[in-house]
Amino acid sequence: MSLSYQYSEKNREKQVKSTFRCSSNIALVKYWGKKPEGIQLPANPSISFTLKDLYTETTVSVLGANTSGAPEFDFLFEGQPKPSFIPKLTDFFNRILPDYAILREFYLQINTSNNFPHGTGIASSASGFGALACCLAELEQVHTGQPVSIEKISKTARLGSGSACRSMFELPAIWGAHPLVKGSNDEYAIPFKSNIHEVFTDMMDAVLIVDAGEKSVSSTVGHGLLKGNPYASARYEEATLHLTEICTALETGNMTDFIRIVEQEALQLHAMMMLSNPYFILMRPATLSVIEALWAFRKETKIPVMFTLDAGANVHLLFPGIHNQQVKNFIEGQLLDYCQNRQYFCSAIGSAPIPIQ
Numbered sequence: 001m002s003l004s005y006q007y008s009e010k011n012r013e014k015q016v017k018s019t020f021r022c023s024s025n026i027a028l029v030k031y032w033g034k035k036p037e038g039i040q041l042p043a044n045p046s047i048s049f050t051l052k053d054l055y056t057e058t059t060v061s062v063l064g065a066n067t068s069g070a071p072e073f074d075f076l077f078e079g080q081p082k083p084s085f086i087p088k089l090t091d092f093f094n095r096i097l098p099d100y101a102i103l104r105e106f107y108l109q110i111n112t113s114n115n116f117p118h119g120t121g122i123a124s125s126a127s128g129f130g131a132l133a134c135c136l137a138e139l140e141q142v143h144t145g146q147p148v149s150i151e152k153i154s155k156t157a158r159l160g161s162g163s164a165c166r167s168m169f170e171l172p173a174i175w176g177a178h179p180l181v182k183g184s185n186d187e188y189a190i191p192f193k194s195n196i197h198e199v200f201t202d203m204m205d206a207v208l209i210v211d212a213g214e215k216s217v218s219s220t221v222g223h224g225l226l227k228g229n230p231y232a233s234a235r236y237e238e239a240t241l242h243l244t245e246i247c248t249a250l251e252t253g254n255m256t257d258f259i260r261i262v263e264q265e266a267l268q269l270h271a272m273m274m275l276s277n278p279y280f281i282l283m284r285p286a287t288l289s290v291i292e293a294l295w296a297f298r299k300e301t302k303i304p305v306m307f308t309l310d311a312g313a314n315v316h317l318l319f320p321g322i323h324n325q326q327v328k329n330f331i332e333g334q335l336l337d338y339c340q341n342r343q344y345f346c347s348a349i350g351s352a353p354i355p356i357q
């Protein structure tokens with residue numbers, strides 16, 4: 001990790017800052033539901049790909065001394081104050097306060113921006129908390145002289161937003177205890193350790209912006225609605241089985257199984273929303289139109305392109321990079337009418353956080 005020191009001309013205090021780029025991720029097996037005990041512990045294991053080209057860049061700067069012992073910070077989004085983010089950040093800092101001396105000793109400024117436009121419905125909490133956790137770890141490491149492990153960084157990110165803990169690895173990331181995955185646990189994510197079959201090594205994700213608006217139900221509220229849901233335990237069992245199956249498919253190169261699991265997971269996630277009380281639907285009519293067009297395209301061309309969804313209306317199309325041009329032609333020829341402002345974003349898979357000088 002690297003760190004830059006500057007002197008403020010004004011107060012001659014030593015300023016320290018850390019900047020990181022961290023990618024967003026898309027789950028193949030979904031985290032949906034939290035354990036009743038503990039903080040931000042998943043009810044089932046999940047696995048994701050990081051989206052290299054959709055990322056957040058965050059700088060955390062030390063501005064001065066902390067005077068209260070409670071977290072003291074300014075938050076800027078693209079250089080402008082963003083008061084609506086302060087409560088979530090305050091909760092996050094209070095959760096990690098015992099583990100980070102820098103939070104008790106310094107007044108911090110956080111300046112963050114995404115490389116994808118605001119208001120596209122692309123979730124930025126994973127990349128945002130991932131980048132913030134990396135910056136805090138670097139500052140803590142320099143301040144205390146003690147190395148901060150990747151496990152601690154992933155755990156820190158999790159305490160901001162569960163899915164953020166999976167944004168730490170170039171390889172697929174597994175989060176949540178699974179009996180057959182050695183080292184898997186609820187506290188932090190680990191990289192997929194077995195060999196990945198070559199058919200999955202150059203995957204790409206095209207994110208179709210079906211609805212750029214604010215979601216009617218946030219992920220955090222959606223997770224909460226699994227509490228007391230009679231279908232929840234069956235869903236957690238399914239996710240656990242899917243994780244076993246998808247790990248096998250990743251190793252053996254079984255694309256048929258991989259597609260089935262990824263699409264089942266997307267639909268089960270949204271089925272759980274419909275089975276909640278109160279019930280809700282985040283898919284839009286255009287979400288279904290895209291899925292139907294995709295199924296017809298796959299049947300006709302035999303190209304292994306599949307869809308997944310996160311907690312929103314946007315559709316992610318996953319496919320091996322070798323088919324990039326045909327999928328691009330399909331999207332631009334048949335799907336852009338379903339996309340708000342005809343927008344979509346394409347990303348390669350796989351990227352660990354990068355320190356920025």
Ligand code: DP6
Nearest residue numbers: 027030031161162163219220310311
């Ligand atoms: C549907 O990580 O956003 O994208 O932990 O409450 O911040 P909090 O929720 P969040 O939930 C992500 C849910 C999901 C599936 C996934 O990424 O696994």
